[in-house]
Amino acid sequence: MVLRLYGIDFFTCTRRVACILKEYNVPYELVTVDFASKEHKSPAFLEHQPFGQIPYIVDDDGFEIYESRAISRYIANKYRAQGPPLLPESTDVQKLAKFEQAASIESANFHPSAEAITSEKHLGKTPDEDAVARHLAVLKSKLAAYEVILSKQKYLAGDEITLADLFHLSYGQAITNVGIDVLESGEFPNVARWWKEISSRPSWQAVKEKA
Structure with missing residues (x-):
């Protein structure tokens, strides 16, 4: 099975x-x-x-x-x-705490705005562009904090990639697909560096269009 x-x-x-x-x-x-x-x-x-x-x-x-x-x-x-060590061992309480912090950053600070933008610009729907602009402004304010974090370390939980980084891939791709290039534009250079790296992983390339 x-x-x-x-x-x-x-x-x-x-x-x-x-x-x-x-x-x-x-x-x-x-x-x-x-x-x-x-x-x-x-x-x-x-x-x-x-x-x-x-x-x-x-x-x-x-x-x-x-x-x-x-x-x-x-x-x-x-x-x-x-596979790779994308989740810290439970015995390494500090690394695990940093991972959970990074995972919370994605769910609380990235996901809500990215999902809202994607929902507004869904194929076949006439988007409320004012709402899109509001959600994008919030997302950019969050990415400004990402930029600070990623200027000091390679990934959100430290210098090792974790699930918390990969959690961003599906909705990051979704907003890119609807014409929001905030992850790639260079407005946030460390975010762009990070996004290019995580979105280039073979695992994501294999499923970015369909599972």
């Missing part, structure tokens, strides 16, 4: 998980959820993911877990020997 990833190949959080699976060379089967028919809100789906969100995984031993960042932590722990 192979690990099963329940999601949609081009969805941001599905690709976040797929990227980490690639980092650890974990074979997986993508089980496509029929979003158009609202399969993710069906009783059968809700038995596995009670919030009706995508994705969740069923590992090869039957273990189930949802929430893309939690799935990523699980993969990095279970398959630690198969």
